[in-house]
Amino acid sequence: MRKPAIVVISLLVMALLMAACGQLGGGAQTTDPEQVGEVIPPTPTNTATPTPTLPATYTPIAVGFGGSVYVTGGTRSVHIVQPGETLGILAKQYGVTVDAIAKANRISNYNLIKVGQVLYIPPCE
Numbered sequence: 001m002r003k004p005a006i007v008v009i010s011l012l013v014m015a016l017l018m019a020a021c022g023q024l025g026g027g028a029q030t031t032d033p034e035q036v037g038e039v040i041p042p043t044p045t046n047t048a049t050p051t052p053t054l055p056a057t058y059t060p061i062a063v064g065f066g067g068s069v070y071v072t073g074g075t076r077s078v079h080i081v082q083p084g085e086t087l088g089i090l091a092k093q094y095g096v097t098v099d100a101i102a103k104a105n106r107i108s109n110y111n112l113i114k115v116g117q118v119l120y121i122p123p124c125e
Helices: 002-026 087-094 098-105
Strands: 061-063 068-072 077-080 118-121
Touching: 077 087, 087 098, 087 118, 098 118
Parallel strands: none
Antiparallel strands: 061 068, 068 077, 077 118
């Protein structure tokens, strides 16, 4: 009776080894995600996003001489006061009134302008 028990045990051990070998990579592998348990996401790809083009902006060009800085294409000019200049001289130079220059720069006393002061000159009317 001992021989049939040894044969049965040997067959069981061999069956377990064969089953274990099939699980450890000796058998066919499955690609079904539900059976594998691990889902590998697809590799991300880099796609170029075009840079939006902005509309052209207007930048006035400053040109001038001495203390005058004329902004071309703008609605008014900028003037830097030089020694000896008065609001009357500037008004004649730009073709506007003294009152218009004083009002544009919030000057209450026409005699109080300083060398180096920046004055906004309104457009001619």
